[in-house]
Amino acid sequence: MKDHLLSNCRKIVEILRTASSVAILHHWDADGIASAAILSKILNAQTFFYVPKIGCYGLEAINMEWLRSLPLSLVLILDYGLPVEDVLKLEKTLNVKVAVIDHHLNKPLSNCFCNPVAMGFSEENYPSTTWVIRDLFNVKNLDLYVALGIVGDLGKAIENHKFKNWVIKKCQEHGLLLKDLFKAVEAIDSCYRLVDYNCINHARKVLTESRVKGVLNDTLLSKNKDIVRENIGKALEKTELIRDYGKVKLFKLECDNYLTSIIGRELAYRFRGSVIVFDNAVKKLGLEYIYVRSYSFNLRNILSKLKSKGFNVGGKDYVFVITCKGKCGKEINTVLNTLLRHVGV
Numbered sequence: 001m002k003d004h005l006l007s008n009c010r011k012i013v014e015i016l017r018t019a020s021s022v023a024i025l026h027h028w029d030a031d032g033i034a035s036a037a038i039l040s041k042i043l044n045a046q047t048f049f050y051v052p053k054i055g056c057y058g059l060e061a062i063n064m065e066w067l068r069s070l071p072l073s074l075v076l077i078l079d080y081g082l083p084v085e086d087v088l089k090l091e092k093t094l095n096v097k098v099a100v101i102d103h104h105l106n107k108p109l110s111n112c113f114c115n116p117v118a119m120g121f122s123e124e125n126y127p128s129t130t131w132v133i134r135d136l137f138n139v140k141n142l143d144l145y146v147a148l149g150i151v152g153d154l155g156k157a158i159e160n161h162k163f164k165n166w167v168i169k170k171c172q173e174h175g176l177l178l179k180d181l182f183k184a185v186e187a188i189d190s191c192y193r194l195v196d197y198n199c200i201n202h203a204r205k206v207l208t209e210s211r212v213k214g215v216l217n218d219t220l221l222s223k224n225k226d227i228v229r230e231n232i233g234k235a236l237e238k239t240e241l242i243r244d245y246g247k248v249k250l251f252k253l254e255c256d257n258y259l260t261s262i263i264g265r266e267l268a269y270r271f272r273g274s275v276i277v278f279d280n281a282v283k284k285l286g287l288e289y290i291y292v293r294s295y296s297f298n299l300r301n302i303l304s305k306l307k308s309k310g311f312n313v314g315g316k317d318y319v320f321v322i323t324c325k326g327k328c329g330k331e332i333n334t335v336l337n338t339l340l341r342h343v344g345v
């Protein structure tokens, strides 16, 4: 890791070493869960785990009362792209030190904020939060967890990623294949897709205690994986192509479960030469999203532009998600216009 990045990140290592009681707020996906599992193995402190309200990226996703009731010396945010303004507010409200280890696009923050991507480093070099953690701590014996986080976040994009061979090597060292990691990711991610918090906590425990093989052999996770798979099939059939501008395509779907990213990824993969815009209402969350992904266009500038327009948007180089205020009608037009201006038709 680069020197000036290190100073921020080193501070976190130092603070974690001395913390006595830590609340770990982690993202609900495989990278977030793998990151939490690694940290729980590294830390000597008493740890409390907390998963923010699924689908939300803001203070409203965090149960302050619960956090306040804990005897905390530190709150550690892992792989959860909480806007920096909210990180600062959280610290103030709880009156406890807050540290962040992440790789989502965000504004840079000084002190205990270890996020190479927010500091301007390429996401290519930091494909997962588990990888950032690997850079920070000596976790060589936990590399399979690191690989799991990478596969979770990259998905099929790992095929053309420079980390592919490293990940395959780590699988081999544990008698596994790359497709086994895909299966484990699918099993873990079935929890948030079904909006099932107990399942997420279960997945983290299984992963921590019985590693990737434990996840692959777990009955509950494998049952949920099958349920989600069936759901995805049906949802894909229901997904409608509403507008086709060539390089930009708009799709629409209303569904019960939180399948936004898996369907969005699938659409992006099917139309890899385009940018896909996916308007998805999720009943279980009571929210509507605009998910934008592309395998061929870097979207970072567009994300920044929409952020500056006051949109509730988060993401990375090749993907961003807007959470709409109510229905997405107004936001959709702005997104389409901005995209068409940038990538053409």
Ligand SMILES: [Mn+2]
Pocket: 031, 032, 079, 103, 127, 128, 129, 153
């Ligand atoms: Mn991640």
